[in-house]
Amino acid sequence: MSNCSESYRQSDYEQMCSYGGDDGNEQDGESSENYESNENEEEYQESLPNKRARFDNYSDYQFGKHSINENDNTNESKPCSSQGKAARIMAKSGYQPGKGLGKHGQGIVEPVKASEQKGRSGFGFVPRDYKDEITIDPEKEKISVFEQAFWLENRYSEDDILSTEQLKDWLKIGPEKLNIDDEVHFCNPTVLHDVLEAKFELGNVNDVTKIRGRCNPFETIGKGIFLNRAAMKMANMNRVFDFMFTDPKDKEGKNIVQEQDLLYFADVCAGPGGFSEYIFYKKKWRAKGFGFTLANENDFELEKFFAGPSETFEPHYGFVPQDAERGDGDIFKAENIESFSSFVLANTDGEGVHLMMADGGFQVNEKSIQEIVSKQLYLCQCLVALRIIRTNGNFVVKLFDIFTPFSVGLIYLMYRCFDRISIHKPNSSRPGNSERYLICQYKKENCTDLIDHLMKVNEILCKRFETKKDVLELVPLDVLKGDETFFEYIYESNNRIGERQVHHLKNIVIYANRTDLVDSRQEKFQRECLEYWDIPNEARTDPNKGEPHSKIRELFSNRTSEIDSLNTKPKKIPNFGALKEEIKSELNWYWEVVGNGDNDGKLSLYLGLGRNNVYRLENQRWNKVKDNSNFKLPGGTLVYGELVDEYVVNSNNIRAQYRRTAFHIVDGLFLGGEDIRRKQITDRIKLCSLFAKALRKSNMIYRAKKLYNFTEMPRVLPAALQRRKLKSNKNVIGFVIDKDQFIVPEGILCFCGTSEGWCLYKSKQHVGHLYYYNRSDESTVWQNEASERYEKAARPWNSFRECYEKRLALWIDDRTLNDLLESYPSQ
The missing domain is CATH 3.30.470 (D-amino Acid Aminotransferase; Chain A, domain 1)
Structure with a gap:
């Protein structure tokens, strides 16, 4: 199998994207989700080049290293003794004040106006006016702290298993496709058009971070007590989905993780580890975590887990090459997937984890192809999930746009492997980006054929820049549309999330020209959301370890x-x-x-x-x-x-x-x-x-x-x-x-x-049972029931x-x- 990292350097994607690592990010003019230490746009852009893994050939130009400083006055005109001489030369050329140059005076009279464009907008750009298209009164927007989860139930029987032959027949391979303008099978065409247009318009807006701070009703929630906003998103979704991530229950409503059990979880493509910090905040040491992410520049920052302990978390970086201390954490490499899967199973008694979380994302400059760039990342995260999640376990993964047949086909395959799925965009996810989460509940038992198939698909994707052949479909369009319930769910989800995204992107453009506008509900939503999510409304502090x-x-x-x-x-x-x-x-x-x-x-x-x-x-x-x-x-x-x-x-x-x-x-x-x-x-x-x-x-x-x-x-x-x-x-x-x-x-x-005055005996009637006997009052109690019956002062142990x-x-x-x-x- 070819080295995926090397393959990427040969691709056309170099000109369009930079890999933000497995840290994950939010696009569409917004800073990376997990780079929450950046308090403003300038700090964010300064720090980003140091956090990339692969695609930074064009980073100097993309982030203004060679741009002209608007405050640089070195080229301003200065008084010069030669100005009179210049005027005489102009007069000899026929120049007359108030008239243009040329034989017939046809030249321009007024000097060319200096450019007033700032930031990323091009010369002569005029922003589109959305005043007639959008309501700019925040109080009229219908937003609820109490979000609704929409589930799609798997209607297929346990015996209806996807076979290797069927999966192979479904696969469609062809030339790589680098646009999604015509991907209207799974959404209203108007929604796709508006999303792409709004993303383009946003590229010409300056100071997006500051504007977003005024117009996003949930912006002030921030990261709270956690390492980054990813942790707050997990808190948000955990509450919306009835705490299924930290307190999973079976189909009868009984606890899956008992008092004598650990909650096993994996955090994949997730450095610096916000998701994990939240799990430890809720479960403390009773959770055992396994981490997999790009080593070094996108690594876990366990020393910054202030809200919960990190001592029961162990990062793993996949296959360790000869003469290396550890692997590189590249999820695209088959040997890394195999190694991490084996590691997790070996440390969970062969059962796998109760929960896998995945938060991978690319730093994409050409936002319209964000979904195409992320396709292999989508696939590999789902592939690892199928390998390491135990039966009846749960999965949550970050996705961006899901307009293409490839993305929708992958969701369909996950839908067939779990009892039910949900696509959800939480309030804590900025409404102007394409981010959403796929939540899968109750993994089914037999997924072996699909796992083997996806491993082969990943190998094709790794070689696609050499072969010039890409995987276009995992599941045929007629199959996806033939399952009407599934198709309608995806169609409605794309429209609902897309319409909200367009609305907010237009809001950003309007707020850019209206500095007087501020969403006055931010403080109220911050207080109500944190209370609903069961998170203290406090600032993040480094716990004093003391002496x-x-x-x-x-x-x-x-x-x-x-x-x-x-x-x-x-x-x-x-x-x-x-x-x-x-x-x-x-x-x-x-x-x-x-x-x-x-x-x-x-x-x-x-x-x-x-x-x-x-x-x-x-x-x-x-x-x-x-x-x-x-x-x-x-x-x-x-x-x-x-x-x-x-x-x-x-x-x-x-x-x-x-x-x-x-x-x-x-x-x-x-x-x-x-x-x-x-x-x-x-x-x-x-x-x-x-x-x-x-x-x-x-x-x-x-x-x-x-x-x-x-x-x-x-x-x-x-x-x-x-x-x-x-x-x-x-x-x-x-x-x-x-x-x-x-x-x-x-x-x-x-x-x-045994405490004074008590003695422990074996039961003659109930073999293997022990009971405490009180010598003074001759009372007895079974050893396994004593803890519930006796108060501190009367305990027999x-x-x-x-x-x-x-x-x-x-x-x-x-x-x-x-x-x-x-x-x-x-x-």
């Missing part, structure tokens, strides 16, 4: 006794025999194996202030962890854990063995600000396990310790304690933590999970503090290890 002592006081609400309890040391048990004597009722006690000894210092409490601002409690002082730069914890995290060496082995080749640093959570207090201290120890460990799963990345392993009941020791130890040989030829006893992975055990920590203060530690030496092996010999 560890103040954060601890904040987490514990200044309760000194609880803070002081963090310094409690475990009770040391001299040998295994003494440990068994200490444990009166085995069912009430739990144990974990640790890989750090009593004096190592790495087994301690860890406090996260966000990113790699992690502190460890050492001798009653909080010291910053510098062991591993990849070790990060969300702000507001406090856990008992250890940084430990894990050994990954290959039973067939000892030389393939390697060691890596991992973070093991022993127990938890706060997970990303979520207080879990008063839950049962078994429930706390389950949440810590989910937390570690969300944090786990390719360059840093997180896991929660396996919590064993004391009654399981005879079963677990013989299987888990195994003799191993390290790469250094040193023989050790390893404790297996996972398949082909072990740690060298240094101790066993024991925790009492120990909180974190009680477990921590009463913990026992059996530090392992050769003698202790021999005692364990003798007590529980391998079977």
Whole structure:
């Protein structure tokens, strides 16, 4: 397959567009959607050339590097002593004041008037007058904060699957087409004509950014607390579509993501990451994200995620070439699509994501061909979605114009792969551009043939500048029009969005000539929209990470006794025999194996202030962890854990063995600000396990310790304690933590999970069930129901503090290890 990036440099598109990266943008005279740090047109135009990936051959001229400064007075006429001489020369040529030159005085009398044109308008341009065509009273426009979603239901049966043969027969290939003037199959011809004409007129308007600020009723909403306006658009659409992106429900209305689950999502062609920031704002650490975008210049800016934590987000850039640190993130390359898809599936237990978001866009100078330039981007984003979204998952992707059979055919194919689709332009999307979003809900199971087909189509598109052959149709016109429900939906959607776009573009032209006009509803809409979207009406601020002592006081609400309890040391048990004597009722006690000894210092409490601002409690002082730069914890995290060496082995080749640093959570207090201290120890460990799963990345392993009941020791130890040989030829006893992975055990920590006055028993009638028994009043409660029944003062289980203060530690030496092996010999 040819290199798509190289192919683009050979294309005619060089003269028409510049690639704004996977950041996404809004066109038609408006700045890029995700370049929200630009507060005015000048800053935007200054920054844009540095953010392009490919097409910048003409950028110097497009952005005025060689333009004439209207304030440059170097060429102004100045008084000159030679003016009298010039007059004499003119007189000799027959010049008479008040008359023209020439034999018959036919020359012009008045001097040529200096040009008054400014900005992008051409010499002699006269703007069209829209005064008679449009109402300029903003109060008369019918705009609602409460938007309506229009769904198109898939009426095809589950057995009606698109086959490879059918898809291949549908494909139409021919010479590339570089205009859409005649693409009137899926809209009213007048709408298309008016859209193209209005875009042309806008190209001659100066200071569009300032004018838009006056005439767009939703402009002052801006980006709010987020990185950019893309995040606010996601908040807008999430509310309109009943929070289907952050709280998806099945067809019966039940939650798809349960309390013990993570919300898996992918953010594709989406740097710097506004969509993801919104998801983390809503879900905190309970969302696990995978990012794919152009590396470097259009990359994710995770350090600027102020509204939500980014520690559970992992960017991926596709196939890594030899001698490279990472891929390039080019979604057009088949090897990148394959690599990213495999990565996502491997990290979601083979299921895929619940949600994929795509926000790719080109920076197009010739706005009438925006749709044509974006066709391969449309296709590749949809292709990745079909590969990585799990069954019944959801998809949202940004589109621009959808007038061509190619674009409509692609939407049709997505319509056939999901239970229903919607095309929506949210209020937060500027009405003067062509942007809209395709929302797809409940992905169907069997899409394999279509995935393979679209991979081949993408290969054709990558080679089209060499072969001079383009893909014109994915689905024949007669098929698209034959599905009347689908056709009418697209037709009506294009007309509705197009008419609104034309209206606003005309408004911009009028506002350009009427500086007195301002949409007075902006403040009202800003307040009402943010309230409806459940977003605070506040300015974006960099969260103050603070210092560890103040954060601890904040987490514990200044309760000194609880803070002081963090310094409690475990009770040391001299040998295994003494440990068994200490444990009166085995069912009430739990144990974990640790890989750090009593004096190592790495087994301690860890406090996260966000990113790699992690502190460890050492001798009653909080010291910053510098062991591993990849070790990060969300702000507001406090856990008992250890940084430990894990050994990954290959039973067939000892030389393939390697060691890596991992973070093991022993127990938890706060997970990303979520207080879990008063839950049962078994429930706390389950949440810590989910937390570690969300944090786990390719360059840093997180896991929660396996919590064993004391009654399981005879079963677990013989299987888990195994003799191993390290790469250094040193023989050790390893404790297996996972398949082909072990740690060298240094101790066993024991925790009492049952509160004073209570005891845990096995049910004789209900096998596998446990219940708490109160010795004083003889009351009982099932263990799995206790959390819902008991208040804080009466709970039958120990909180974190009680477990921590009463913990026992059996530090392992050769003698202790021999005692364990003798007590529980391998079977």
